[in-house]
Amino acid sequence: MGEAMHSVKDDREAMLRPQPEHSPRPHLAPPAAGVLLLSWFLGSLLLAFIVVPLLGLAISQSGGSLLHVAALPDVRQAILLSIEAALLATAVAALLGVPLAYALARANFRGQGLVAAVVDIPLAVPHTVAGVALLFVFGRNGVFGAPAAWFGLRFWGTVAGIVIAMLFVSAPYTVSAARIGFEAVDPRLEKVARTLGMGPWRVLWHVTLPLAWRSIATGLTLTSARAISEFGAVVILVYYPMTAPVKIYELFLRFGVHEAAGMATLLLAVSLVLLILFRHFAHGQERVSGYGR
DSSP states (O other): OHHHHHHHHHHHHHHHSOOOTTOOOTTSOOOOHHHHHHHHHHHHHHHHHHHHHHHHHHHTSOHHHHHHHHTOHHHHHHHHHHHHHHHHHHHHHHHHHHHHHHHHHHOOOTTHHHHHHHHHHHHHSOHHHHHHHHHHHHSTTSTTHHHHHHTTOOOSSSHHHHHHHHHHHHHHHHHHHHHHHHHHSOHHHHHHHHHTTOOHHHHIIIIIHHHHHHHHHHHHHHHHHHHHTOOHHHHHHTOSSOOHHHHHHHHHHHHOHHHHHHHHHHHHHHHHHHHHHHHHHHHTTOOOOSTTO
């Protein structure tokens, strides 16, 4: 009897062990050569559409001009401010967005679809509209901004306002990706963990979150990338101190496209490096599974 109990427990623990992510999938047939070639051709058009403008921007600047732009104090300050505010916005998105994603993935309640739609609204509205809406809430005479000013907390002309604007437009990426990750976790694994004596919080920390981690990390990566590039909401709610996109816009208005291109190229390089680092943090060295590996 004791051996049987140990066997059952071992089987349950085996179910909780991470499974190889790249195990072969024999039930999937390799795609036909013609279909794959057509897919690559059409996909290459989209890749070229993305790469060519960015490459044109990059080759328009010499190394000396980039070093000159990078040496300007206001340019460095704007880029560092964008990175700082984006990281803060990402941290807040993780703190508030991941629990919301878990609730949407695990709970069934009336109005669930409405809540999910509300989360995605910032993706559908122009970001200048988002900035105006935030101004009514966090501005000098805003519903929250005016009372907060009594306690010394201001959102116009401060880093706090930049973080608020970035968070509004980028948080949906964290919620959506984390929700997909939580929904992909088999609830039976959580039930097995409970039968092994783990409490609900231990199951969350040691089973659910590790299994959903890559989706969560992907959402946080997209959130940080979107936050760094935000312009519309920031320029309306805050404007000063200038983030990198706002500074580029000011250079464009004052001196023209050639002056703005230098800082734009510098911001592009910084954003690309950060995106690569975040994606490495989220996925490590793993390669995407499939027949094209």
